[in-house]
Amino acid sequence: MRITDIRLRLEPGQKVTLQPVSWERFEEILVELGQKRSSRIAYANGILEIMAPLPEHERSKVLLADFVKTLLKVQKRAWEPLGSTTFKRLGMTAGIEPDDCFYIQNYKAVIGKNRLDLTKNHSVGGRV
Numbered sequence: 001m002r003i004t005d006i007r008l009r010l011e012p013g014q015k016v017t018l019q020p021v022s023w024e025r026f027e028e029i030l031v032e033l034g035q036k037r038s039s040r041i042a043y044a045n046g047i048l049e050i051m052a053p054l055p056e057h058e059r060s061k062v063l064l065a066d067f068v069k070t071l072l073k074v075q076k077r078a079w080e081p082l083g084s085t086t087f088k089r090l091g092m093t094a095g096i097e098p099d100d101c102f103y104i105q106n107y108k109a110v111i112g113k114n115r116l117d118l119t120k121n122h123s124v125g126g127r128v
Contacts, residue, residue: 010052080107
């Protein structure tokens, strides 16, 4: 039975860890779960973790992101926000979804891009 054949409903604060999960299966699960979901995913070394954040986690995330934006504005620095974009790289067999992230030093490299190639150096950015 395929893992996504099972309906998985996580309550806030719950997490599920699955192993072993191949890189190919990780990619399939990302597609099957889709872009519009409240859960967060982390994958490394064949271990997949799916987590549903608690409300207090989300509040802290928003406060930290607002703080970073304010600091950047005060410093008159430009940035490109990428939210909770999924970052993954086959060569590292790892993938993660930050709560929020910002490209700061290399913001010009990601402006207007729909996909990022993490094998290139432009992928270094500040994350919250």
